[in-house]
Amino acid sequence: MDSFWDLLWYTIIVFAFVAYLLVFFLILTDLFRDHTVSGLGKAVWVIALILIPFFSALLYLIVRGQDMAIRAREAQLAARHATDQYIRQAAGRSAVDQIADAKALHESGAITTVEFEQLQTRALEQDTPGRGEMPSR
Structure with missing residues (x-):
């Protein structure tokens, strides 16, 4: 690199290449997430993205x-729903739920008062943190 302008040009080229790679992988992700496009359509888009990269990427985005x-929003909502389900499952049941179930069993005569x-x-002991433990928030 002989001058400042060479360095600036090199930086612009690297930035454009990295930006194209990000767009390329975003398009590929979206393309294979979409179930309405046939396999042939997906193949044509991939070949176009490789052979005429900037034009085909702009065309796809338009x-x-x-x-x-x-599709991105639907994928995000599905991921959030799956995470919420996992958290609910991992957290277990609350003390109120356990006591309500026990009361129903007691009223039906399946268990004694003791x-x-x-x-x-x-x-209640499981719901209350023990000594030295911080309550979870």
Whole structure:
């Protein structure tokens, strides 16, 4: 690099290449996430992205950009829903739920009053943090 302008030009070229790679992988992700496009259509888009990269990427964003945003949002909502389900499953049941179930069993006669009180005590002990532990928030 002989001058400042060479360095500036090199920086612009590297930036453009990295930006294209990001767009390329974003388009590929969207293309294979979309179930409405046939295999042949996907192959044509991939070949176009490789042979005429900037034009085909711009064309894809113009033609399919709106649907691309919708699919990305749906994927994000599905991921959030799966995470929420996992958290609910991992957290277990609350003390209130356990006591309500024990009360229903007691009222139906399936357990005695002593067993109900034991279950109630155990549920409350599990819900209350022990000594030296910080309460979870």
